[in-house]
Amino acid sequence: MGNQMQKSISDKSDQLQTSYTFEIDNFSDNIYPIKSPKFLSGGCEWYLLVHPKETILFDDHLSVYLCVYNPKSLRTGWERKANFRFTLLNQSGKVLHRATERSCLFCAQLSPWGHKTLPLSKLKEEGFLENSKLIIKVDVEVVDIVHEAELTGQETLVLKGFEVLYSQYDSVHKIFKEHPNIAIDFKPKDKGVKAAYMNLLLSLIETLRKPPQSFSNTELSNAESQLNELAEAGFKLDWLKSKLEEVSLERNNADADGSRVQEVEQRIKNLELTLLDLKVELKREKSKSAAAAVAKLVSFDDIVLRRK
Numbered sequence: 001m002g003n004q005m006q007k008s009i010s011d012k013s014d015q016l017q018t019s020y021t022f023e024i025d026n027f028s029d030n031i032y033p034i035k036s037p038k039f040l041s042g043g044c045e046w047y048l049l050v051h052p053k054e055t056i057l058f059d060d061h062l063s064v065y066l067c068v069y070n071p072k073s074l075r076t077g078w079e080r081k082a083n084f085r086f087t088l089l090n091q092s093g094k095v096l097h098r099a100t101e102r103s104c105l106f107c108a109q110l111s112p113w114g115h116k117t118l119p120l121s122k123l124k125e126e127g128f129l130e131n132s133k134l135i136i137k138v139d140v141e142v143v144d145i146v147h148e149a150e151l152t153g154q155e156t157l158v159l160k161g162f163e164v165l166y167s168q169y170d171s172v173h174k175i176f177k178e179h180p181n182i183a184i185d186f187k188p189k190d191k192g193v194k195a196a197y198m199n200l201l202l203s204l205i206e207t208l209r210k211p212p213q214s215f216s217n218t219e220l221s222n223a224e225s226q227l228n229e230l231a232e233a234g235f236k237l238d239w240l241k242s243k244l245e246e247v248s249l250e251r252n253n254a255d256a257d258g259s260r261v262q263e264v265e266q267r268i269k270n271l272e273l274t275l276l277d278l279k280v281e282l283k284r285e286k287s288k289s290a291a292a293a294v295a296k297l298v299s300f301d302d303i304v305l306r307r308k
Contacts (some may be wrong), residue, residue: 018140020049027134038069042142044080045069049112050136054120062088062123064136065114068106071155080106081144086115087137091130096184101139109166110157162198163191171202186234197233200226208243212250222249 017042024034038046049065064086071078082104088097097118104113123129156163160183164172175182188194204226207219217221223244231237 018042020048020138020140021193022050022136022138024050024134024136026132027052027129028132036136041140042080042082043145044082044142046140048138049114054119059116060120061116062120063114063116064138065112066138066140067112071108071111076108078286079144079146080142082106083141083143084113085139086117087139088117089135089137090128091133091135093135096128105157105170106171106244107166109169141252161194163195164198168198168202171205172198174196175201175205179236182236183234185236188233189244197230197235201230201235202229204240208240208247215247215251220244220251223247 005134018039020036020039020041022036024030031208032052034052035051036050038047041044045068047067047069049067051063051065054060066082066084066086068074068080083101084104085101086097086099087095089095099115101118102113102115106113110271154164154165157169158164159169159172160176162172162225163184186194186197188197204223227237227241227244231241
């Protein structure tokens with residue numbers, strides 16, 4: 001099939017909303033992410049992922065994710081568009097929290113989508129959960145399935161208000177995960193301008209991955225100018241500024257080390273030349289000494305015969 005696009009829309013029966021219920025016993029005792037069994041909706045396999053501890057993305061709230069099951073087994077370019085909503089209940093079936101419905105595109109670059117639900121402190125209050133049992137219900141409606149799509153490399157999605165390429169998702173997600181307040185004071189509002197600044201940030205980070213000793217003065221100056229431009233736009237980049245300073249210091253140290261290496265190499269070269277001169281002089285002296293020894297050799301007669 002190559003890159004030919006094959007697209008199939010779910011039929012009426014598949015588009016009917018599917019409900020799945022996941023019951024978690026002893027919820028308060030769980031400290032690791034909890035994964036549900038897989039379930040089928042709209043001809044697709046899914047599972048739920050529940051984080052019983054605080055996360056960087058959703059702070060101190062319980063986060064619940066709808067995930068595509070075994071996405072690596074799907075063909076290149078697969079997509080699932082689904083509407084879904086989470087509902088949290090106690091053992092008696094009382095609704096504790098009902099999230100707003102979301103419509104999300106699931107793909108190879110973004111196969112889980114999550115929701116921030118109740119504060120974890122609320123769930124731990126005495127008597128809030130009966131017998132420490134939490135029930136999570138998810139209503140899923142798969143509205144569109146793409147089994148194989150033509151990939152142009154320009155597919156985008158919006159992450160934290162920035163439009164990024166699918167290929168950039170992991171990098172941008174990691175930036176916001178490690179530095180959640182990086183764009184809190186970001187000034188530009190235009191979608192295209194925001195994308196350009198994000199591309200500049202990713203380019204600068206990629207540049208700083210180079211070995212420090214490989215930087216020229218011009219490259220360091222350009223990197224500093226780009227950092228200042230990003231900071232003026234509102235990005236909080238103290239962490240990146242520290243990295244640039246570290247690269248500059250390592251590069252200067254590398255230059256100093258290189259100078260010392262050249263100095264030692266020159267000293268060795270001078271010593272080698274001196275040694276060579278000494279070897280030549282030694283050879284010359286040996287030749288003179290050998291010639292003198294031959295010249296001083298006396299004959300047998302000079303020893304035996306009487307001198308008159």
